[in-house]
Amino acid sequence: AQKITQTQPGMFVQEKEAVTLDCTYDTSDQSYGLFWYKQPSSGEMIFLIYQGSYDEQNATEGRYSLNFQKARKSANLVISASQLGDSAMYFCAMREGQGSGNTGKLIFGQGTTLQVKP
């Protein structure tokens, strides 16, 4: 069963505007972590932001913020003041379990391609 769902295959945003990339997840674990990665055309996966399931506040990293709604099981990424360099593929991912000895596999969504227009 798919555990991470990104329903937007592609998104466009005007430069300097904000954009929200959707992500919903499914897990029966109480302890889990949610991640967003950026993948430019070069192929590397760049870590953007992390939200733990017990974190009470939404995570923020510079222009990136994670809108975490636990009851809805959603973890949307908000990019403020979009830049041309933000054009890339964005992946939401979840890691179940945080205990030691648990490799905690990272499961990815299908990804959303973001294009920033000048």
Place this chain on the structure above:
Amino acid sequence: ETGVTQTPRHLVMGMTNKKSLKCEQHLGHNAMYWYKQSAKKPLELMFVYNFKEQTENNSVPSRFSPECPNSSHLFLHLHTLQPEDSALYLCASSHNIGGYTFGSGTRLTVV
């Protein structure tokens, strides 16, 4: 440079060839992973190694053979591949808790 180095960056191989992909990390991470990324598909986890022991094999065909001689190095040996195996192969490492650090990937083309 992310701390995880993958070589080669690009590889073209015939279906009868034998080649190996290499991944190296000096981040002190205990777990290493191989992922396959095909066009228009989510990343697929292939293998997981924890303290150089394989802990997961996601029904990967035997033409892909991983090797983890120590916690810093991970190989993926390839032989008699098929054209549908053409993809971006990503290596990652992590601690038991926390996020992954990915390499830049090897873009493999099987002809």
